[in-house]
Amino acid sequence: xxxxxxxxxxxxxxxxxIVFDSDIASGGQAxxxxxxxxxxxxxxxxxWTEDDGPAGNYNFKIAYFDESDGRSTLTLRVNDIPISRxxxxxxxxxxDNPPIDTPNSGNYIGLTGSIFDGLSNPxxxxxxxxxxxxxxxxxxxxxDSLGNQTYELARIDVIEITPALEAGPVITFPExxxxxxxxxLAETVPKSGGITITRTGDISQSLExxxxxxxxxxSSDYKPILTGTVTIPEGQESVDLKxxxxxxxxxxxxxxxxxxxxxxxxxxxxETPSATFxxxxxxxxx
Numbered sequence: 001x002x003x004x005x006x007x008x009x010x011x012x013x014x015x016x017x018i019v020f021d022s023d024i025a026s027g028g029q030a031x032x033x034x035x036x037x038x039x040x041x042x043x044x045x046x047x048w049t050e051d052d053g054p055a056g057n058y059n060f061k062i063a064y065f066d067e068s069d070g071r072s073t074l075t076l077r078v079n080d081i082p083i084s085r086x087x088x089x090x091x092x093x094x095x096d097n098p099p100i101d102t103p104n105s106g107n108y109i110g111l112t113g114s115i116f117d118g119l120s121n122p123x124x125x126x127x128x129x130x131x132x133x134x135x136x137x138x139x140x141x142x143x144d145s146l147g148n149q150t151y152e153l154a155r156i157d158v159i160e161i162t163p164a165l166e167a168g169p170v171i172t173f174p175e176x177x178x179x180x181x182x183x184x185l186a187e188t189v190p191k192s193g194g195i196t197i198t199r200t201g202d203i204s205q206s207l208e209x210x211x212x213x214x215x216x217x218x219s220s221d222y223k224p225i226l227t228g229t230v231t232i233p234e235g236q237e238s239v240d241l242k243x244x245x246x247x248x249x250x251x252x253x254x255x256x257x258x259x260x261x262x263x264x265x266x267x268x269x270x271e272t273p274s275a276t277f278x279x280x281x282x283x284x285x286x
Contacts, residue, residue, distance in 0.1 A: 055132035177270035
């Protein structure tokens with residue numbers, strides 16, 4: 001049951017990650033994408049060895065800090081092949097205002113056990129990953145701001161890789177992506193825009209998709225109200241979400257609406273799990 005402290009570079013190779021001190025982290029330290037380079041991904045790399053375990057299926061547990069000021073995304077690759085994605089979207093304590101942007105005990109997600117606000121622990125975040133000695137494991141991370149002035153910096157404490165209890169049947173989950181059909185909305189016309197959520201694989205049953213809404217615009221700036229769920233109907237590969245801006249007579253400048261797909265046991269996230277609408281303003285200051 002190999003356990004890797006994220007800051008321990010005797011086994012892990014880090015790129016665009018720095019170490020910071022934390023009383024909450026298991027070893028007194030954790031890693032984060034530097035605030036000075038949030039446009040670049042962070043990478044954690046590891047070579048799986050015979051000492052780590054024989055060929056088989058493994059689960060990945062990750063202890064991390066899940067602040068409410070962003071939605072960092074992790075992508076797991078084995079031998080350069082994308083395997084799965086996970087988004088930091090538990091956001092314990094996110095009722096605080098302004099958004100929490102610092103690591104603390106309230107937003108720490110441990111390897112096991114309950115977390116703040118009574119939310120369920122998401123671990124293992126990657127399941128039934130096939131590994132063999134010599135495999136190259138890479139976890140890439142993206143910092144995200146949700147349009148705020150701060151960033152969730154994909155802060156990671158510990159990675160634990162354990163054998164999956166049972167291999168079980170191979171289940172192919174649909175993969176979801178978001179494609180903007182028109183990402184620019186205008187109050188002047190008003191000009192509507194939309195996105196398409198597309199799934200791969202079996203379409204014989206309907207699929208409920210959950211998402212979060214963020215950005216600088218408020219729900220009064222557009223219609224209809226985004227409920228956080230949408231269903232891809234039985235027999236269809238995709239569903240459209242359309243937004244129409246509301247001309248409110250208020251000088252606001254450009255505003256954004258960001259729709260991000262949530263993690264779910266019913267599907268996996270593709271290369272583009274989020275899309276952004278930009279609302280242009282038709283009002284001028286006097």
